[in-house]
Amino acid sequence: MSKRYEIIKNIKVISINNNGFGVAKNKEGKVYFIKEGVTGDLLEIKVLKKRRNYYNAKIQKINKESIFRTNPLCKHFYDCGGCKLQHIDYNYQIKFKQENIINNFKKIGKVSIDKFSKIIPAKKNFKYRNKMEYSFTNNRWLNNKEILSKKKLDKNGIGLHIEKMWDKILNIDKCLLQDEPSNKIRNSLKEFAIQNKISFYDLKHKKGHLRTMMIRTSSLKETMVLIQFYENDMLIIEKVLKFLKSNFPEINSLLYCVNKKANDSIYDQKIICFSGKPYIEEKIKRLKFKISAKSFFQTNIEQTENLYKIIETFCNLNGNEIVYDLYSGTGSIGLYLSKKCKKIIGIETTPEAVRSAIENSKVNRIENSEFIIGEIRNVLQKNFVKKKGEPDIVITDPPRNGMHPKVIDQLIKISPDKIVYVSCNSSTQARDLSLLKNHYKFINSRAIDMFPHTNHVENVVLLKRKKIND
Template identity: 40%
Template sequence: MRVFEKYEKVEITDFAAEGKCIYKSPDGVIFVEGNVAPGDIVDLEVIGKKKKFKEAVVRKIHSQSALRTQPYCSHHDTCGGCRWQHIDYGHQLRFKRQQVVDHFERIGKLQGVHVNDILPADEKQFYRNKLEFTFSNNRWLTREEISSGLDFNRNALGFHVPKRFDKIFTVEKCYLQPDPSNEIRNGLYAYINSKGYRNYDVRKNVGTLRNLIIRTANTGDVMVIAQFGENEEDVVKDVMEYLKSSFPIISSLHYIINTKGNDSYQDQEVIHYAGEPVIRETMEDLTFLVGPKSFYQTNSDQAYRLFSVARDYAGLTGNEYVYDLYTGTGTIANFVARQARKVVGVEYVEAAVVDARKNSALNGITNTSFFAGDMKDLMNEAFLAQHGRPDVIITDPPRAGMDLPVVETILKAAPDRIVYVSCNSSTQARDIALMSEAYEVTKVQPVDMFPNTHHVENVALLVKK
């Protein structure tokens, strides 16, 4: 019989990475999962042991921390999304800034770097412009439902229960995305239940209704993409006609037939069903076209603040050659182009480069060039000679950061300034450390893109020594 180690009436000590908290016990650090806060007095049960730490869950809260506030969402205890709803927003901001400081000092070994106070979000709710919901035939049941012994509808349309790929709980109201997101999702959920359509079974890879993507732009445009796990033509047509007729506010309607083992759809054909093929986002006087596969920052308001910081850090006078790495659909490149002599955008994905060129043309921007390919191979001496050696490099890589060959390519290009935009300050600090012999960090600005979560965006300015 397995015996679990327990700690009773102990005080949660501090926040930790990835939204966890810690209890510094006499025999080592314990990472604590769940909706806890520093200052909580709790009973813990250890669920895992590593060499240098233990992992635990809370079994009982005896008294609550002064850092707490009342969660506003009924799904807070189940959902893995806004896990910090129970933490006062001011304390969230302080920890996020400290997280950046810790990463720069501990991972980057960058001592004495000043990190500015984080730029807060004006909107703490309904700030996302994109959400993905999952259909399932295996709805997560509450303890009350299980103990009742009754037979419940097992269809679900909502989010994954944390760490359970096969369990989905139905969302009644999500506070992340503005109207008409909730109205569309709830309407479709009621409709497919009334029709008796088969929801997707992720374990068996069968079922028709699979995934629902809703994008809401700051222009008022709305895009909906329905993903089907089987090509049942009558069901597909009925569902799409329901969405089209019931929600005329949808300006761009699409569907995907995806029979493979995961929900990713970048490699799938997106079929345009009704309305416009794209939606539009605006930033200052610029307009950006967003297609079904386009990447666009999911918090439009804070993206503007983030890019404004990056543009300010670039220190452009109108004479600079700027290289925008991981340019995606060219959002940053086009945003800074009017303050630069020339902007060269480099991106792995060919389809994104096509969108970037369209966005330049749409906005009458003529001093940008976009190229698809592996950066370490593309940005050779011949390329730099042809397009101009960069005075400034702006890089905005994915969470994993930059590969070492890309870092080495940047060092060979030797720009005067590097503006590093990151959604993961730990990998950002690692990459900056690799450039620390040649560059000095002079400015660091965190931006809160995702309130009520542990995530933080960060902009760092590196100046050549």
């Protein structure tokens, strides 16, 4: 039996799991999940903790590097909880993401897919995100070098959370995920706040002025900045916002809110527009979208159009279909397809998102779409279908935890000819498909990498209703 802190001198990484950890087995068949391990590495590891079916371990020494190992570009890689696969060659990232989807379908869903189309890689591996959220702290994470220096350090910071440590913030000098002016805005505001003795948020004692910053950008070169304050001090609020307005004229939408809650979620907060518009605009193909601070919108705009092309191909519309768009968000998928079908019916739980979807319909002069607020399992009932018309195709794009079982039951009862299932979590997607396999054939699956250097991947599956002889 492996002991905690036992050193294993020579063990080979044989694969990478869904969470991006290297997987190794010893001669007795014991399994080790190794942070930053890469398939093909020959390692010396330290055993950290025993789990039910495996051991957590960390690398002590790399005896022989894998051919798939590469040097991370980001200086914050070893501390940040963001792009944790930067040490793996991008072409191999794509390969293991595809393999993990196939394994999840086999092991979790126990389903077979007629065809796995080739995954679509991202052309841009960095600077691909259009939205970043940063936290302010008066007690930033210190690395070992800083701790050992015993110098008096400025502990104010703004950055990202340490992985699995929500209360620990790593100050970020340069983030490679979002293009400028993101880094310039963040770093300039940090220096301005320090110079002007504006307090950073103290999570432990629940005090301080600056709490979070959200930066959204668009392919139309528009920028939104939302500052979340904890203290409702208008002198400080105006001082901060005037600094941003005067130093960054490229900010089209400058917003703020005051949040005294224990958590920093903005979705129940009043967002106030200090300068410019309360939204920015984005364009996908012929369509323009207004994106507010609370809007859900895909974070990789270049890959979003490719994702929607997959959905369009799987739908294979002829112009006569009624299409239900479940978990429709701001309506972008439905509106993208609206010119090629008879009617789009979107259902979404978030009122703000539905308002945006309706607004986006008006902006684009789309008259064959309708968006409804409500819990999908409650809305998608017999009377609703009778009133709105039976769907020929259902597109479902649920959150990471997948569809509610009652929604799956309703889909089986409604029995559309096709279901197009979009997911950012192939584990829960596989689970849901297993509940549909007696009623639907799985025709095609195609993944698209929306999130390079992370273990996440978007996947689309086409389901077709079984006939009597199937």
